[in-house]
Amino acid sequence: MSEGLTIALDRARRATNWRMLLLGALSLLGIGVLVALIVIQQRTDRARDEAIALQQHTFEVVIRTNQLAGAISAAEAALGRYVVSADRTLGRQYAGHWDRAREHLARLKQLTSDNPSQQAQVVQLQRGFDIRGKELNETALYSTYKRHSDAWGSYYRVRQSDARETVEGLLQQVVDTERVLLRERTAAASTLIANSSFASRILTAFGVLIVLGAVILGWLAIQAQGERAQADADADAERERAAELQQAVEAATAQLRAEAQERALAEAQLRQVQKMEAVGQLTGGIAHDFNNMLAVVLGGLELAKRHLHSGGPDAQRHIENAMEGANRAAALTRRLLAFSRSEPLLPEAVEAGALIAGMSDLLDRTLGDTIRVVTRDAGTGWRVWADRHQLENALLNLAVNARDAMEGRGTLSIVTGGATLAQDEVGECPAGDFVTITVGDTGSGMTPEILDRVFEPFFTTKPVGKGTGLGLSQIFGFVRQSGGEIAIDTAPGKGTRVTVYLPRHIGEAAPAVGEAPVAEVAAIARTLDILVVEDDPRVLAATAAALGELGHRATPCADPLVAGALIADMPALDLIVSDVLMPGQTGPEMVAALEDRIEGVAILFVTGFAGEVDAEIFHGRPVLRKPYTMAGLARAIDDAIAQEARRTPRAAAE
Numbered sequence: 001m002s003e004g005l006t007i008a009l010d011r012a013r014r015a016t017n018w019r020m021l022l023l024g025a026l027s028l029l030g031i032g033v034l035v036a037l038i039v040i041q042q043r044t045d046r047a048r049d050e051a052i053a054l055q056q057h058t059f060e061v062v063i064r065t066n067q068l069a070g071a072i073s074a075a076e077a078a079l080g081r082y083v084v085s086a087d088r089t090l091g092r093q094y095a096g097h098w099d100r101a102r103e104h105l106a107r108l109k110q111l112t113s114d115n116p117s118q119q120a121q122v123v124q125l126q127r128g129f130d131i132r133g134k135e136l137n138e139t140a141l142y143s144t145y146k147r148h149s150d151a152w153g154s155y156y157r158v159r160q161s162d163a164r165e166t167v168e169g170l171l172q173q174v175v176d177t178e179r180v181l182l183r184e185r186t187a188a189a190s191t192l193i194a195n196s197s198f199a200s201r202i203l204t205a206f207g208v209l210i211v212l213g214a215v216i217l218g219w220l221a222i223q224a225q226g227e228r229a230q231a232d233a234d235a236d237a238e239r240e241r242a243a244e245l246q247q248a249v250e251a252a253t254a255q256l257r258a259e260a261q262e263r264a265l266a267e268a269q270l271r272q273v274q275k276m277e278a279v280g281q282l283t284g285g286i287a288h289d290f291n292n293m294l295a296v297v298l299g300g301l302e303l304a305k306r307h308l309h310s311g312g313p314d315a316q317r318h319i320e321n322a323m324e325g326a327n328r329a330a331a332l333t334r335r336l337l338a339f340s341r342s343e344p345l346l347p348e349a350v351e352a353g354a355l356i357a358g359m360s361d362l363l364d365r366t367l368g369d370t371i372r373v374v375t376r377d378a379g380t381g382w383r384v385w386a387d388r389h390q391l392e393n394a395l396l397n398l399a400v401n402a403r404d405a406m407e408g409r410g411t412l413s414i415v416t417g418g419a420t421l422a423q424d425e426v427g428e429c430p431a432g433d434f435v436t437i438t439v440g441d442t443g444s445g446m447t448p449e450i451l452d453r454v455f456e457p458f459f460t461t462k463p464v465g466k467g468t469g470l471g472l473s474q475i476f477g478f479v480r481q482s483g484g485e486i487a488i489d490t491a492p493g494k495g496t497r498v499t500v501y502l503p504r505h506i507g508e509a510a511p512a513v514g515e516a517p518v519a520e521v522a523a524i525a526r527t528l529d530i531l532v533v534e535d536d537p538r539v540l541a542a543t544a545a546a547l548g549e550l551g552h553r554a555t556p557c558a559d560p561l562v563a564g565a566l567i568a569d570m571p572a573l574d575l576i577v578s579d580v581l582m583p584g585q586t587g588p589e590m591v592a593a594l595e596d597r598i599e600g601v602a603i604l605f606v607t608g609f610a611g612e613v614d615a616e617i618f619h620g621r622p623v624l625r626k627p628y629t630m631a632g633l634a635r636a637i638d639d640a641i642a643q644e645a646r647r648t649p650r651a652a653a654e
Helices: 003-085 088-114 116-144 148-158 162-310 315-340 352-358 360-367 388-405 471-481 518-524 537-549 560-569 587-593 630-653
Strands: 347-351 371-377 383-387 410-421 432-441 485-490 496-505 529-533 553-557 575-579 602-607 623-625
Touching (some): 088 116, 116 148, 116 162, 162 315, 352 410, 388 471, 410 496, 471 485, 537 553, 537 630, 553 560, 623 630
Parallel strands (some): 529 553, 529 575, 575 602, 602 623
Antiparallel strands (some): 347 383, 410 432, 485 496
C-alpha cells in the first residue's frame, strides 16, 4: 500500500473518530435533556395533584365544620320550638339534629387526624360539644316532664352559655386554620410550578443547541462522505494489488503444505519403525526373562514329581524352587502392568524410613554379599501417601540398577529425608513439603547422552536379552502417578545418585501386614463362612480349596449376579472374597448392589489385572493381587476381618 494512500486513510480515520465522538456527546446530551424534561414534568404533575388533593381536603374540612355548626344551630332551634309548644314531634326533631351534629363531629375528627394542632382543637371542640349537649338535654327533660316554666327558664339561660361560645369559637378556629393551610400550600405549588417552568425554558434552549449541533454534524458527514469516496477508490486499487499478492501467497502455501505432508508421512514411517524396534527389544527381553523363570518352574515341578513317585526326600526343595520362579514371573508381570498404568495404585500412609528398614533382608538377598548397603534416616518422621508394594518395587529396581552399574562390587546408600520445594524447583513439582529417598552408588556413572534417555521405555545399556528396559520407566510412571518427581545426579566415574520426591502426607502411618493387635488376631482365629465369587472355574476351585486348607468353610459362586441368592441360602456369612473384573458385573458393583444385605460382612477383592479401574471404587477395602500364596491369602483374610472390625464400631458410633 502506497504512503499517500496510508496517509489519506489515517486522515479519514481520525476525522471519523472525532465525528463519532461529537455524535456520541450530542446523543448523551439529548438523552439528558429528555430525561430532565420528563423529571420536571413529573414533579410538576405531582405537585399539582398534591395541591388539588390538599385543596379538596381543606374544602371538605370547611364544609364539614359548617355542617356541624348548622346541625348544632338546627338542634337549638328545634329545642326552642319544643320548649314553647311542648310538642313531642319537635323534641324528636331536636334529638335527630343533635345526632347528626355528633356524626359531623366524628367525621371532622377523622379528617383532621393528619394535623396534630387541629386534632387538639377538635378534642377541645368535643369537650365543649359534650357540655353543650348536656345543657340542652336538661332543658329538653323539663319539657318532657311538663315542667314548662322550668324549661323556659333553662332555655333562656343556656342560649348564651360559655359552652356555646366555646363551640362556636373552636369551629371558627378550625375554619381559619384550614384557610391558612390552603394559602400556604397553594403558594408552595405555585413556586414549584414557576421553578419547573424556568427549568423547562433552560432545557428547551439546550434542545435548540443540540439541533444546531446535529445540523453541523450533518454538514460534516456530507464532507466526510466525499473523503470516504476518494479513500474507497484508492482502497479498490490497493485490493486489486492485494489479490495478486494473495494468489502468489496461496501458491507458495500449497507448495509448503505438500512438503509438510511429505515430511509428516516420513515422520510417521520413522515412528512406526521405532515402534517395531521397541516392540522387538521388549519381546527379546521379556522372552529371555520368562524363559528363565519358566525353566525354573517346569524343572522344579518335574523334579518334584519324580521324587514324589520315587519317594525321594528333595521334593519339597524342588517345589520351593518352582514357587520362587513363579513369584519372579508374577513380579515381572506386575512391573509391566505398573509401566502401562493398567494396575491401579492402592495408596496408604507410609513412613519411608520404616519401609526401607523392613527391606534390609530383601536387599541383602537380592544384591549379594559383595555389595555393602548403607541406610540412613534423616529423622524427619514424614510420611507419604503411596502404594507400599509399588514403592518397595521401585526402590528394589533402583538398587538392582545400582548393583549392575557397580559391576557387583561397591557401596549402595539409601538416605531418606525431607525437603520444602518451591514451584517447579525440581521438575514439575508443585510448591510444598516432599519426602526424599536418595539411592546412591559408587559405580561408573552415566554420560549426558545416556542420562537424557534413561526414562525412555525399553531403553537399556545392558546386553541384548539381559533386560527389558522397563525399570526406570516403571519407576518414573509410579512416581508421577503418586504426584512426585524424580531427579538424577551423575557424571562419568563419579557414580549416580537418584532422588525420588514424594508429597508429604499429614496423617497416621498405616500398620504393616500382620500388625493387628493381639486381641483382634485372637478374635479372627476361627472358622469363617466365606462366599468366593470368581468367574474362572480353575481359580474358583483353587481358591475354595485353599480356604478349606486354612480351616474355613467356602461357598463357591461362578456368577456375581447369583451371589444374592447364595447369600440368602447360607446360614452365616463372615467374608466375601470377590474377583474385580467379571462378565455381567464387577466385584465392586456386586458389593454395592448387596450393600443393605451384607452389613458387617468383611470384603476382600482379588485381582490380577484391574484395567483403568479407579482405586477409589474399592472404598478402602483390602485388595489381594494375583498370583498369591496361601500365606498371603491368610494374611489378606486377617486384614479384611480386622478392618471390618474397626469399621463397624465407627459406623455404630456415627
